[in-house]
Structure formats: C-alpha cells, structure tokens
Amino acid sequence: MSTAKAMTSTYKYIMLLLGLLVFIGPLLWLLSTMLKTQDQTYVFPPKLLPNPLTFSSFSRLFETMSLMPRWIMNSFAVSIINGLGTILTSSLIAFGFARTRSRLRSVLFIIVLATLMIPSQVTLIPMYILFSKIGWYDTWLPLTIPVFLANPYFIFLFRQFFMTLPRELDEATYVDGGNYWTIYSKVILPLSGPIIISGFIFAFVFTWTDYFSPLIFIQSEKLQMMSVGLQLIMGKNSQDLPMMAAGSFLALVPIAVIYFTAQKYFVDGVVMSGIK
Amino acid sequence: MQVTNKWKEDRAFLLFIAPWIVGFLCFFVGPAMASLLYSFADYNAITKPIWIGIDNYTHLISDQVYLKSLRNTLYFVFIGVPVTVGFQIVLSLLLNVEIPGIRVFRTLYYLPYLVPPVATVIIWIILFGSGDSVVNSLIVLFGGSNVDWMGTEGLIKPVIISIGMWSSGGAVLIFLAGLKGIPRSLYEAARIDGSGPIRTFFNITLPMLTPTILFTVVMQVIYYFQMFTEAMLLSKGGPNYASQTYMMNTYQVSFRDLNFGYAMAQSWVLFLLILVITIVLLKSSQRWVYYEGSEKGGSNS
Incomplete structure (x- = not known):
C-alpha cells in the first residue's frame, strides 16, 4: 500500500x-x-x-540603445501613475456600486460589465483621432487618463472585494452621524489594504507590459515605454540574440521582483476577479 | 438609513461614480459613436470625411487580405481556444495535488504569464528561430532535421498558440480555485461507489468546473480575437499572410494606409463577431454549465 x-x-x-x-x-x-x-x-x-x-x-544594449535608461524610467513613471490613479478612482467608483443604495446601481453596473467584454480596439482609432485633435497625441495622457477613468476590470475587482465587507460597519457609522464619505474613508478604505495592493500591482503590471497603447499614442522615442523600446531593439539588430535577451531581462525584472515579494496579492487578485 | 431620501442616495451614488461617468462618455461612448459614423466615410483624419454609405462594409467581402486575416483569427478562436483551455485544465489538475513543494511548482508555472508580450516574442525567436535555434537543435539531436517554424504557413499559427499556452498561469489559478470549490463529499461518494479516476473526472470534476470553464473560454475568446503583438512581432503576419490577424490587419489599414474609415468598419465587424460568439456561448451555457443549488451559482458572465 x-x-x-x-x-x-x-x-x-x-x-x-x-x-x-x-x-x-x-x-x-x-x-x-x-x-x-x-x-x-x-x-x-x-x-x-x-x-x-x-x-x-x-x-552593447546600452551603446546601441542610448535611450534605454530613459525608457525604463518612463515605464516606471507611467506604471506608478496608473497604479496610484487606479486605486484612487476604482475604489471610489466601486464604493458607489457596492455600498450606496441608489436605484441606478444595477443598470449602470451591467453597463460596466458590458464594457468589460467589448474590445478596446473598437474605440482605439477614434481615440487616436480625438487625442491628435486635442493635443494629447505623443504625450503620456492617453496612456494614463483613460486607464484610471474607465477601466471596468478594476471597478469589478474592487466591488467584488467591498461586497465581502460586512454591511453592519456602514450602519454603525451611519448611526454615529457619518455620511458615505466617512464610511468610504474611515471604514472601508482602512479595511481594503489587500485589494489596494492587488489593484496597484495589477495596474502597474498591465501598464508595464502594454505594447499596443504606447505604439499608437507615442511617437517621440524620448517619451517611449520599455515595451516599444524592446521592439526597437529587435528592429536594430535581430541577429544579436544576447542583446535582445538582455533587453527582455530588463523588462522582466521589475515584474518578477514584484511577483516574488507580493505573490499572495497576485493570487488573491486573480482569484477574486475570476470567482463570484 | 431607511429614512434617507431616494434622490439623496442617487446623488451620492453618482458623485462616487463620477470618474467612471466621465471616462465612459469621453473614452467610450464618444469614440464608439464617432467610429460608427466614420465607418460610413472615406476618412484619413487629415482631409474632411467623404460620405460613401456602406461601401466600406461591402468592400470587406472582396478584400482578400482582410478575408485571410479573418480566417486566421477564426482559426485562433476555434482551434486555439479549445486547445489552450484544455491544456489549462490538465495543468490545473496536475497542480491540484497536496504534496510537499507543490507551492513552489505553482509559483513557477505562473511566472510566464507575467512576461511582457514583447519579451515573450524574443524568447520565442530564440527558441524557434530559423537555423540552429534551441528547438531545432533538439530535433536534430534526436535525428530529425531543421524546421522553418516561422516561415512555414502551416506551422506559424500553432507556434503562436503555443505562446498562449505558455502564458496559461492566470487561467490556471482560476481553475485551481474552481477545483478547490468542489465539495470533498462528492469525491468520497464516488470512491465508495467504486468510480475510477477517469469516470470521477468526467462525472464530477468536469461538470463542477463548467462555470469556471465558461469564464475562461470567454476570456480566451477575447484574447485570441484581439491577437496582435505576438503575430505582429514574431512573423510580421507572414509567411504569405498566414499569421496576419484581424487586429493586425486593422492596425495596418489605419496607421500604414491611413484608411481610417475602412478600419473603423472593420472594428465594428469585429465587435459584432465577438458579441455574437459571446452571446452564443452564454446562451448555450445554460445547457452545459452546471450551477450548484440556486440559479445564482458561480456564474461569471
């Protein structure tokens, strides 16, 4: 046996x-x-x-690609901005959906879920045209503002988490004379550490690995992100495999470091988004 | 709280979700409306649009490159999705054992999911490149001959699907959580009834996993419909357009040919395709997805 x-x-x-x-x-x-x-x-x-x-x-990498350090810094900057912006706006929006008692909640939440299903590419070209017209093209604004104003995934993720917090907490604060803002800032947020960390990490990783948006919205090499930078390395000398590998390694390291230090939040976040 | 005025509730709600409303209108409704409008125009974003009715849409039927990109994308959806999801189920069963060190395995299996797509493409170039790449060397060592992975029409799509399979980590995590949710009592009952592992898998595990399968399939359908980076950078759509994906084609029509009106018509057709397939999946799911107890179950739609 x-x-x-x-x-x-x-x-x-x-x-x-x-x-x-x-x-x-x-x-x-x-x-x-x-x-x-x-x-x-x-x-x-x-x-x-x-x-x-x-x-x-x-x-060889830093010689042929003199902008390399710049791209890494750019990617860090935009990914951190998106991480912070996402936890701020998504927590507010998700609080509205999870804790207020408005009659409009369910209808609007269905719309949020619907936008989750619709490929961003449908709106991408008109966004490109719009951003060109309002002077946002070739700036970081298209890479940041739309991400934290209208990303349904994070609204969904935060709402899922808020729904697990007991409602009695709100009632108690309400009886003590607090309004929704007090409930949000004094009750819910202090309890939301795990989802705030998961949200930041995911927004950071999504932005860091995103190739499509910087490809379309950024033209100046100086403003470019690491992901498009990597593609430029491939274009420069596709025979130099060690150099391409070195570039990939640099793109991978920050993500791997985050993953190995904050693994629990990664797993919780993925599972939270997949399961009701 | 019961005495609160309904309007006050609505106002508080709208204030909290105000950032989303702004984003939704500016970056979703507005652009979607504009794109619908311009899909009926000849528009290059520089000169004024010329209204041409449904010409953009009728032109699709005779555009050979477009049709090829559509066929390629349907190949990815109808072959890539089942293969990838099947692979993910097998992986999650493999990782769903309680033996010492299993956490390390789970951690490492997940890692490829986090590799930036462009870096993944570079890894694939190193592994599957022409000539003495790693995979080819292995084949030669075992007595085979070099294969031109990127340059053979019949091979490039499977190579791209292998990238999707390699980055299975996220979905595997969700499947593992789904497996954890299956009551142990069911397995014990099956054991007492003398059911073998294969019958137990088909009679208990698979049916109980269907809500997770539905969710994952929808996610993978969207992923493969929007396949861009891998096809674009690995093989530039070639050879002979064999890896030209829908998204890649639309990208070229807009940013290389500056034919924005036509590209927007393509985007709308893509949207309708995804919509139809998602609806069919969700409708059919009522027949094949098993929800435990109440109708609410574990649906993820």
Missing part, C-alpha cells in the same frame, strides 16, 4: 518536473542567452551554461 503511494507520488513529481521544464526552461534559456557571446548562440549543440560567461550583451 505505502509503496504504491510512494510510486504515485514519484510519478506526480516526474510529471510536475516535466511541466516545469516547459514553463521555466524558456526563461532559463533567456538568462543563458543573455550571458553568452554572440558566437556562442550559434554553437551546435547549444549549451545551457555560457562559457565564457560575459555581460557584454548589456554594454
């Missing part, structure tokens, strides 16, 4: 390790490529461990 159990558990580990090869293998290969010389990437059979190990890909 116990040998059979040990067998199935060994079998499970083998399956899990095989899967791990598929999911982590490509990332390990990225690291390995980044530390190779260009010649080493064409060696057959390919070797996982670079020999000699070199960081020259990074110096």
Whole structure:
C-alpha cells in the first residue's frame, strides 16, 4: 500500500518536473542567452551554461540603445501613475456600486460589465483621432487618463472585494452621524489594504507590459515605454540574440521582483476577479 | 438609513461614480459613436470625411487580405481556444495535488504569464528561430532535421498558440480555485461507489468546473480575437499572410494606409463577431454549465 503511494507520488513529481521544464526552461534559456557571446548562440549543440560567461550583451544594449535608461524610467513613471490613479478612482467608483443604495446601481453596473467584454480596439482609432485633435497625441495622457477613468476590470475587482465587507460597519457609522464619505474613508478604505495592493500591482503590471497603447499614442522615442523600446531593439539588430535577451531581462525584472515579494496579492487578485 | 431620501442616495451614488461617468462618455461612448459614423466615410483624419454609405462594409467581402486575416483569427478562436483551455485544465489538475513543494511548482508555472508580450516574442525567436535555434537543435539531436517554424504557413499559427499556452498561469489559478470549490463529499461518494479516476473526472470534476470553464473560454475568446503583438512581432503576419490577424490587419489599414474609415468598419465587424460568439456561448451555457443549488451559482458572465 505505502509503496504504491510512494510510486504515485514519484510519478506526480516526474510529471510536475516535466511541466516545469516547459514553463521555466524558456526563461532559463533567456538568462543563458543573455550571458553568452554572440558566437556562442550559434554553437551546435547549444549549451545551457555560457562559457565564457560575459555581460557584454548589456554594454552593447546600452551603446546601441542610448535611450534605454530613459525608457525604463518612463515605464516606471507611467506604471506608478496608473497604479496610484487606479486605486484612487476604482475604489471610489466601486464604493458607489457596492455600498450606496441608489436605484441606478444595477443598470449602470451591467453597463460596466458590458464594457468589460467589448474590445478596446473598437474605440482605439477614434481615440487616436480625438487625442491628435486635442493635443494629447505623443504625450503620456492617453496612456494614463483613460486607464484610471474607465477601466471596468478594476471597478469589478474592487466591488467584488467591498461586497465581502460586512454591511453592519456602514450602519454603525451611519448611526454615529457619518455620511458615505466617512464610511468610504474611515471604514472601508482602512479595511481594503489587500485589494489596494492587488489593484496597484495589477495596474502597474498591465501598464508595464502594454505594447499596443504606447505604439499608437507615442511617437517621440524620448517619451517611449520599455515595451516599444524592446521592439526597437529587435528592429536594430535581430541577429544579436544576447542583446535582445538582455533587453527582455530588463523588462522582466521589475515584474518578477514584484511577483516574488507580493505573490499572495497576485493570487488573491486573480482569484477574486475570476470567482463570484 | 431607511429614512434617507431616494434622490439623496442617487446623488451620492453618482458623485462616487463620477470618474467612471466621465471616462465612459469621453473614452467610450464618444469614440464608439464617432467610429460608427466614420465607418460610413472615406476618412484619413487629415482631409474632411467623404460620405460613401456602406461601401466600406461591402468592400470587406472582396478584400482578400482582410478575408485571410479573418480566417486566421477564426482559426485562433476555434482551434486555439479549445486547445489552450484544455491544456489549462490538465495543468490545473496536475497542480491540484497536496504534496510537499507543490507551492513552489505553482509559483513557477505562473511566472510566464507575467512576461511582457514583447519579451515573450524574443524568447520565442530564440527558441524557434530559423537555423540552429534551441528547438531545432533538439530535433536534430534526436535525428530529425531543421524546421522553418516561422516561415512555414502551416506551422506559424500553432507556434503562436503555443505562446498562449505558455502564458496559461492566470487561467490556471482560476481553475485551481474552481477545483478547490468542489465539495470533498462528492469525491468520497464516488470512491465508495467504486468510480475510477477517469469516470470521477468526467462525472464530477468536469461538470463542477463548467462555470469556471465558461469564464475562461470567454476570456480566451477575447484574447485570441484581439491577437496582435505576438503575430505582429514574431512573423510580421507572414509567411504569405498566414499569421496576419484581424487586429493586425486593422492596425495596418489605419496607421500604414491611413484608411481610417475602412478600419473603423472593420472594428465594428469585429465587435459584432465577438458579441455574437459571446452571446452564443452564454446562451448555450445554460445547457452545459452546471450551477450548484440556486440559479445564482458561480456564474461569471
């Protein structure tokens, strides 16, 4: 009996390790490529461990792409702005949907959910035309303002969380003479630490990884984001695999750091959005 | 609270959601209306629009590149979605075991989901590139010969789908939560009845998972309908338009050809397609999604 159990558990580990090869293998290969010389990437059979190990890909990256540090800073700036903006507006909007007793709530919430289903691309071209006309084109405004004013995903996420907080809290504050603003700022927000962190992280990651919006709304290379910067590296020298790998690594590091330090909030946020 | 005036409630509500109302009108209703209007015009965003009626829409039927991009996108939706979701279910079953170290596995399996799409494309170029790329070298080591993954019409779409499968992490998390929600008593009852693992999977796990499956399928349908970055950067739509996706085609029609009116007509057709498929999915779900107890169940629509 116990040998059979040990067998199935060994079998499970083998399956899990095989899967791990598929999911982590490509990332390990990225690291390995980044530390190779260009010649080493064409060696057959390919070797996982670079020999000699070199960081020259990074110096080539910063030489050919002098704007690289700038793109990284830009991506950080816009991602942080979107993170903060999102938790501010989404918490307010979601509070309205979760805690007030207006008759309009359900109708408007259906509209919020409907916009969640509609691809942003339908409105993208007219937004491009609109932003060109009002002078927002080639600024960061199109990358930030629409994200935190009208992102249904975050409204949904915050509302889901607020619904789990007991209503008696509101009643108690109300009896003590507080209004909705007091309930929002003094009762709900202090209890919303986890969702605020999840919301910030998600908005940060979405903005950091977004390729489409900066591609369309930003023209000046100086204002560009890391994601489009990466594409420019690909265009510059697509034969230099170590340099492209080094660029990908830089784009990946901030996200990986956030993930490994705040993993719980990642998981809770994803699960919260998927389950009623 | 019961004595509160109804209008006062409405006013408070509207004040709280004011940012959304502004955003919804400026960045959604306005642009959507404009796009509907301009889809009936020849418009390049520089000179005045020329109204041409439904010409943009009728032109779609004879636009070979457009039709090819539509077929490619439908391939992604009807083949990519089932393959990806099936893969995600298998993965979540694999990760849904309680053995030491399983948390580390879950953490690492999730990681690819967070890799920025452009970086993923670069990884795929390193793995599947022409000549002595990693995958090709492995094939050669095992006695095969080099495959031109990006340059073969029949292979490029599966390669792109493999990217979607690699980034399964988010959906797997949702499936894992769904699996956790299945009452243990059901499994015990099945065990007592002498049901084997395969029958238990089809009679208990799969039906109990259907609400999660519906949610994931809708999400994947939207993902594959909007496929852009991967196709654009991995293979530039080639070879011979085999990976030209709908979104990519519309992007080129607008920003390369400056044919905005035509592009907006395409956007509206895409919207209608997504709408129809979503409605069909949700309607059909009443037949295949199992909701425990009350009708509210775990629906996510």
